[in-house]
Amino acid sequence: MKSSLFKIVVFIGIISVVIYACKQNDGKQEETVIKGTATIYVDQTLQPIVEDQVSVFESQYDAKLNLVNKSESEIVNDLLTDKTQMAVLSRKLTADEESHFKQKKIKAKITHFASDAIVFITNNKSQDTLIDLQEVINLLQEKESKIKGLVFENPNSSIVSYMNTLAGVKNNQKTNIYSLNSHKEVLEYVSKNPGTIGVIGLNLLVQPFEDTQQYADNITVMSVRNVKSQPNSTSYYKPTQLNLGEGLYPLKRPIYLLNYQGTAGLGMGFASFVAGEIGQRIILKSGLLPVRIPSRELNVRKEIINNK
Incomplete structure (x- = not known):
């Protein structure tokens, strides 16, 4: 008698677990493509x-x-x-x-x-709004360069990785290359320090967050000499949609x-x-x-x- 009662209790327990599991599955939304x-x-x-x-x-x-x-x-x-x-x-x-x-x-x-594109930014008060990509590469390779220094947002960012790959150097600390904690800090630093050059992504500039708009208003996007596909050219290009589409701006990604x-x-x-x-x-x-x-x-x- 006790054995039969035990089997009934176990059976009821199993049925209860199955019913509960089914209810849980019914409440879970299945993932599809939409x-x-x-x-x-x-x-x-x-x-x-x-x-x-x-x-x-x-x-x-x-x-x-x-x-x-x-x-x-x-x-x-x-x-x-x-x-x-x-x-x-x-x-x-x-x-x-x-x-x-x-x-x-x-x-x-x-x-x-x-x-997207990698862009160089400088303070609105800076007189020089042109930058030679070869001089940037020289600086990253720790060779003599006309550029005093560059400010990046994060040593682990895709922008640092892209620029180091372009220059053929490793992701390590370099002279006159500075890294802050965020693109907001880069915008703020450049907006308050004429003569400095920051390096950020175009997307963060054309679609600035509300807390960075005040800094974005005080900076200028620099024109870049395209030494990648036009080594002997003296033309400088801004990262416009037209220049990106035609391959004239050299830092498209x-x-x-x-x-x-x-x-x-x-x-x-x-x-x-x-x-x-x-x-x-x-x-x-x-x-x-x-x-x-x-x-x-x-x-x-x-x-x-x-x-x-």
């Missing part, structure tokens, strides 16, 4: 444009994308330790870094959806969405969105360069209305 919740790690130098894309994406779909802003080196480390499956960076992973995912048989889905989910989740849906018509319009409006120019619809009137 529905669910996901997290994307974002290079902090690209934060504004990604926030704009996410805001519109969430307004159109039943989706929630949580953004975590970090430096490039931190994000790459988080990808390789499986802390995140999606990231927005200004570069693809290297072959060595990709091997981590190949071992797990996860194929990356990489979407190039825009181009791509913006990628790296998706290592390995499934048809929100990463695929968001990638399609940023590379699609609406996403590319957002890029164009921001001042960055879209991968493709969105189409324009022209309304042709059948007759001209004469108001005279």
